[in-house]
Amino acid sequence: MDLTDLRPNETRGLVCAHHHLYSSLARGMPAPPRTPSSFREILELVWWRLDQALDLEMLEWSAKLGALEAIESGTTAIIDHHESPNAIEGSLDVIANACAEIGIRSVCSYGVTDRHGPDGAIRGLEENARFLSSGRRGMVGIHAAFTCEDETLVAATEMAAHFGVGVHIHVAEGVDDLGVEHRLADLSQDNWLLVHGVQLPDDHELRGTIIHNPRSNMNNSVGYAAPQRFKLPVALGTDGIGAAMLDEFRVAYARAREHDIAATPETAWAWLEGGYQLVPEALQDRVIWSEEPIDPWRLAFHTNIRPESVEIDGQVVLSDGVATQIDPYEVRAKAAEQAQRLFMKLDGMP
Numbered sequence: 001m002d003l004t005d006l007r008p009n010e011t012r013g014l015v016c017a018h019h020h021l022y023s024s025l026a027r028g029m030p031a032p033p034r035t036p037s038s039f040r041e042i043l044e045l046v047w048w049r050l051d052q053a054l055d056l057e058m059l060e061w062s063a064k065l066g067a068l069e070a071i072e073s074g075t076t077a078i079i080d081h082h083e084s085p086n087a088i089e090g091s092l093d094v095i096a097n098a099c100a101e102i103g104i105r106s107v108c109s110y111g112v113t114d115r116h117g118p119d120g121a122i123r124g125l126e127e128n129a130r131f132l133s134s135g136r137r138g139m140v141g142i143h144a145a146f147t148c149e150d151e152t153l154v155a156a157t158e159m160a161a162h163f164g165v166g167v168h169i170h171v172a173e174g175v176d177d178l179g180v181e182h183r184l185a186d187l188s189q190d191n192w193l194l195v196h197g198v199q200l201p202d203d204h205e206l207r208g209t210i211i212h213n214p215r216s217n218m219n220n221s222v223g224y225a226a227p228q229r230f231k232l233p234v235a236l237g238t239d240g241i242g243a244a245m246l247d248e249f250r251v252a253y254a255r256a257r258e259h260d261i262a263a264t265p266e267t268a269w270a271w272l273e274g275g276y277q278l279v280p281e282a283l284q285d286r287v288i289w290s291e292e293p294i295d296p297w298r299l300a301f302h303t304n305i306r307p308e309s310v311e312i313d314g315q316v317v318l319s320d321g322v323a324t325q326i327d328p329y330e331v332r333a334k335a336a337e338q339a340q341r342l343f344m345k346l347d348g349m350p
């Protein structure tokens with residue numbers, strides 16, 4: 001980060017390059033019907049039950065809570081990847097509006113999948129098209145190649161090209177997606193976000209930015225992505241586990257160090273800065289932190305630093321650590337109510 005025009009306790013806005021704002025209410029959710037024994041079962045028993053239970057009201061408060069927590073962590077831009085198969089139409093507007101209310105930048109996409117049949121895939125594509133046609137900031141989302149037919153992958157690719165945006169897709173997160181580099185070989189472009197990449201071979205020829213989500217990868221026991229082995233640019237995401245990017249930077253550093261004792265915080269810091277290639281507007285945002293100086297070697301080991309104020313696009317959205325554009329107490333109370341609705345619904349599901 002070029003710190004020359006910044007004060008010693010100041011940074012630009014941080015970017016979360018892969019988030020799932022729909023998952024903010026998931027913490028404390030009922031346990032799955034049985035303990036997952038693979039990444040595939042984590043998807044089936046946890047996340048694919050959760051996304052099916054969501055309605056637009058739950059989504060609204062989930063997104064507001066996630067966006068609030070993002071600015072409270074110094075994050076000023078979220079690249080979101082969304083799925084709510086029983087509440088697709090209008091869902092991207094709900095997320096973008098929630099972010100706008102909090103005052104944070106967002107780049108929304110709907111994760112298309114054939115998991116719910118061809119009709120589900122078409123409705124997902126249509127939601128991306130509807131949202132992008134309205135001129136709002138977004139990408140075309142694909143859940144992952146392993147849940148999509150080839151024709152769906154092609155349709156999403158063509159739609160993204162039509163709108164002049166990239167595709168936001170989970171790639172080789174686990175072994176279920178092995179060989180994905182062949183399926184996407186003729187499709188990927190430089191403006192794509194290739195999320196995870198854990199199982200990609202070193203010499204894959206996909207184009208795009210690798211989005212590294214170290215904590216999520218550890219939580220899903222899918223292995224170390226080792227993004228430093230790729231030639232592609234790298235940025236950091238949380239995969240829905242909050243949007244505290246200094247925290248994710250620390251995990252990225254610790255995971256890199258576990259892999260290689262010569263790894264330095266500067267490498268993980270460069271990944272954090274990779275977000276500016278994706279949302280350059282965040283370079284105009286400013287975060288004042290509780291301590292100085294801002295230095296990767298200090299921050300890798302200092303877990304208590306916090307934002308005191310955040311300015312996004314010239315607007316103060318956090319002052320003395322408190323959100324200014326909305327009532328943070330109301331957001332938390334409403335989100336807790338919606339979480340109870342969500343948990344009751346999950347309890348009633350097979």
Ligand SMILES: [Zn+2]
Pocket residue numbers: 018019020081170195239240
């Ligand atoms: Zn994800």
